[in-house]
Each structure stands twice: as structure tokens, then as C-alpha cells.
Amino acid sequence: MQRMKNRSIECGFSGAEAANTLIRDGPTIWVDIGFDPTWQPDQVAKRPDLGALRIRALIDTGADASYIDYGLAARLNLPIVNRLPARVLSSAGPYDAEVYLAQIFVRQLQFIQYGEFAGVHLSRYGEPYEVQIGRAFLSKFTLFYNGLSGQVTLRMP
Amino acid sequence: MANANGEQRPLDAEIAAYQKQATELEASHFGKWVIFKETTLIATHETFEGAAKDAVQRFGRGPFLIRQVGAPPIVMPAIAAYHAAHEKP
Numbered sequence: 001m002q003r004m005k006n007r008s009i010e011c012g013f014s015g016a017e018a019a020n021t022l023i024r025d026g027p028t029i030w031v032d033i034g035f036d037p038t039w040q041p042d043q044v045a046k047r048p049d050l051g052a053l054r055i056r057a058l059i060d061t062g063a064d065a066s067y068i069d070y071g072l073a074a075r076l077n078l079p080i081v082n083r084l085p086a087r088v089l090s091s092a093g094p095y096d097a098e099v100y101l102a103q104i105f106v107r108q109l110q111f112i113q114y115g116e117f118a119g120v121h122l123s124r125y126g127e128p129y130e131v132q133i134g135r136a137f138l139s140k141f142t143l144f145y146n147g148l149s150g151q152v153t154l155r156m157p
Numbered sequence: 158m159a160n161a162n163g164e165q166r167p168l169d170a171e172i173a174a175y176q177k178q179a180t181e182l183e184a185s186h187f188g189k190w191v192i193f194k195e196t197t198l199i200a201t202h203e204t205f206e207g208a209a210k211d212a213v214q215r216f217g218r219g220p221f222l223i224r225q226v227g228a229p230p231i232v233m234p235a236i237a238a239y240h241a242a243h244e245k246p
Contacts, residue, residue: 037217041210065231080167081223085230097231101209101223114209116223118231
């Protein structure tokens with residue numbers, strides 16, 4: 001993991017409708033994501049060569065894991081490194097979700113790390129983001145959520 | 158483990174090897190991250206990041222399995238669960 005301290009990014013909204021927009025859309029950030037097998041986390045000066053730049057990611061504090069759209073994972077040719085049963089609350093019952101390995105880069109925070117992302121369909125159904133970031137990723141940050149103003153801040157401790 | 162059509166899927170060998178050793182691993186390495194390559198346990202790590210770094214250094218793109226010992230099923234977030242229920246990979 002590489003990161004710079006004392007950086008933060010706004011991932012909420014501003015303006016008169018900010019609070020309602022935050023309710024509707026949730027907090028999001030822009031990330032670069034991909035897999036560069038030549039990159040190592042201790043290479044401070046080197047950035048991984050990632051296949052997807054400025055991908056919209058939803059910050060989802062209700063999820064323990066992180067997720068990536070199957071189409072994006074396929075386009076990036078991400079390696080599959082796990083397959084786990086996925087608990088789905090529907091009549092379709094459980095199924096096995098493939099888990100991909102990727103490097104994720106938050107440019108505004110200069111933060112890079114390996115991450116595991118369970119595959120789901122998002123863009124096929126018109127979701128405006130292709131990545132969902134869960135609590136495992138957020139364990140590296142503090143998150144300030146102001147539902148009154150619509151502002152959300154993600155900060156390096 | 159083959160899928161419903163009898164086809165082999167990526168990581169079948171690694172997952173079968175993990176499951177064969179699961180009881181022993183859960184007794185001795187619960188919560189740790191393990192790397193399997195084919196039927197061999199390669200290493201254990203404290204974190205996913207450590208396991209990923211090690212696995213990529215050893216095997217590049219893989220295939221390899223990285224799994225947290227004793228990991229529960231993935232709980233899909235609400236929107237993903239809805240979509241997953243209607244569209245399996």
C-alpha cells in the first residue's frame with residue numbers, strides 16, 4: 001500500500017439539492033483500476049499501468065467487501081483469484097461469485113493498493129458506477145458523512 | 158469442481174485442495190490469508206495485500222487462489238444482490 005498523509009477528497013455533493021442527491025446517488029469517488037503484474041507495492045515512485053482510468057466508484061458502508069462490474073473485469077482481463085458462495089436474498093438462491101485481483105489507485109489521495117473485488121453486474125442494469133467500495137477498503141480511511149449538508153469527506157488518517 | 162454443465166472452471170484444483178485442508182487450516186490459521194497453486198499450499202499471510210504481493214511475485218497473473226481461512230460467504234449488497242439474482246455469470 002502506498003499513500004500520502006493528510007489528504008482528503010470530497011465525495012458528496014454541494015448546492016441546494018446536495019442532501020437529496022446524496023440520498024439518491026450515495027457518495028462516489030473516481031478511481032483508476034486494473035492489474036499490472038510488474039508493479040510491486042514497495043515501488044514508491046512507480047505507478048502501476050492500469051487499464052481503466054477515472055472509473056466511478058460508489059462508497060458503500062453497508063458492504064463488507066468490494067465489487068466490480070463483470071464487464072469491466074473482463075475488459076481489464078483481471079485475474080480470478082477466488083470463488084466464494086454469494087448469499088443472495090432472493091428466490092434465485094446462492095451462487096458462486098468470482099473474485100478478481102486488481103490494483104486500485106485513488107489519484108486525489110495518491111493511494112494505491114491491491115484489492116479483491118467480487119464480480120457483479122452493475123453497468124448492464126444502468127448503474128452509474130462500475131465499482132463498489134466496501135468496508136474492507138475503508139478500513140484505511142476516516143469517512144465523514146454529513147447528511148444535512150450532503151457533504152462526505154474521505155480522509156487519510 | 159465442475160459447473161452444472163460439467164465444465165472445469167478456473168481455480169477448481171486450488172479450491173478442491175483448500176477444501177481438503179480446510180479443517181486443519183481453520184484450526185491452525187483461522188483468519189489468515191493463504192495462497193494455493195494447483196494442489197499446493199504455498200504460503201500464509203496476515204493480510205490480503207501481503208498475500209497478493211507474494212502471489213504476484215511468484216506467479217504473475219496466475220492462476221492462483223488467495224483465500225481467507227474460514228471466510229464466510231460473500232454477502233451481496235442490496236443492488237448487486239438484486240442483479241445477481243437475475244443474471245448469473
